[in-house]
Amino acid sequence: MLNATENPTVALQGLLDSRFAQRTLKLDGCQQAVREAGDGPVIVLLHGIGSGAASWLEVALQLSQGARVIAWDAPGYGDSTPLAPAAPTAEDYAARLLQTLDALNIERCVLVGHSLGAITAAAFSQLYPQRVNRLVLLSPARGYGDPARETQRLQVRAKRLHSLETLGIPAMAEQRSSHMLSTRASAKALAWVRWNMARLNHQGYRQAIELLCGDDLLRHTPLSVPCEVHCGEADSITTPETCHSLAKALGVSFTLIPDAGHASPIEQPYVVAGRLAFAVQQSMTGSAQ
Template identity: 35%
Template sequence: MPALSAVDRRLLESDLPPLRHALLSSGSTLEYRDTGHGADAVLLLHGIGSSSAGYRAQLAGLSAQWRLLAWNAPGFGASTPLASPAPDVHAYAAVLANLLDALSLDHVHLVASSWGTLIAQAFAGRYPERTRAMVLSVPTRGYAHLPADERARRMAERLSPGARAPEERAPRFLGPAPDPLVVRRFGELQAAVHPAGLAQATHMLFDCDALALASAVHVPTLILAGGEDRVAPPGEHAERLRGALDGAALETFADCGHLLKLEAPDRFNRSVHDFLRHY
């Protein structure tokens, strides 16, 4: 991965905004962070092994231009899990819509990472009038297209305790020669994931195909890919999604892996701001 700049380090060492709690119309509680004073709101959707804390560098670096909201998805942090043990992507998108209602937000920009990009696409497809534009970072296609036996094997691997050990996962998730600060932040995020929430999210991941969602999405979209991403290699995920999404643009971070917002936070922030400010 590229060497961290002084700005990158400041962003990764910044304090997190406090957690807040929204009571949804369903009676569920949704945990989120809220900072910034911009007129336009940007909602940050984390990946499967993360939380709102994964956007530490964005909450610090973009708050001068935007109002930033980072959720803890259902089953993550103190957010109420979904009722089904095997929810689909549309169940998560519905909770996202309920959160916007609770916060009296008519529309938002979406910035999503990995697993969260599936939720962003489902939301944009179902609620186009509420989605101004979106940035999909290191998107995953999902695994619904795989043969049933391979899906079952991969899901079992994902849910095994050893698969969640940060020291085992870091080399695969990060680009070459990651900075110790990035590795530490990655480990903190992984260690905080609740097994029950992870299990629900994993079922969704293996029941979803982003290429099937893409046909309903017609909002301005920027895709960010990591050239060294071994979790969701761009040729199998980001590049195929660009071909399926109407008018999507693609930017590749050549030396980064699957965690662009940690590995190159200042560049990530500039890419997000430069794209969203047009919409």
């Protein structure tokens, strides 16, 4: 238990270093940082735009009791080399993910995409369905690449880039962290969201903005792998209504995560881990939904 005066991230960083340690893979012309724990069926976790591999810590500690858990720092995040294009596509991120899985000798996995990570997860699942047993999307960002959303795309891109350039990452972390959670979130959850967001790299975050504003998750359909969508019931960023609509467009199941905002893996790690453990079980029995 944390005492009232202890920084809640200190204990979490200790767990991160000891039980969900980073590995840095040397790939063709680049390096890729991942965190890994456990053994068994493989589950691969892709974080959102304002986060990193460490955001999955408490989920990974639960899942690693019965699975091999891999979480990456997306290209341009943490110690991962950015992608070459200034405005990379989801296919570029998917190609790096393929290199990563090959380097880890992972043939098949349950693939989980949170927020912006959902676009990469969907693209990878469409391109390499033989590598994915099941796809799980948590509070998926659809993106703004649909031509019908051009006005919104321009607004979101301008606002995100303006914040990055004028505020900088530390101030962004201070201002945006609370929006990632429900109003009932613990001080520990808020501190961990802020710690993860404060570790963003300028170039990687800028590339992720281009992905968010230039792509559309529905472009990577139809999916030929089993898929499910979950969303925090208090998510104010990718709202339950928009996530439900996306699930309907994909033709897949949709459920809410109680007492959670957008950053459900941090706010409700035990619930999220339970949903993902069930997805792993379903992937092993061949259940479609």
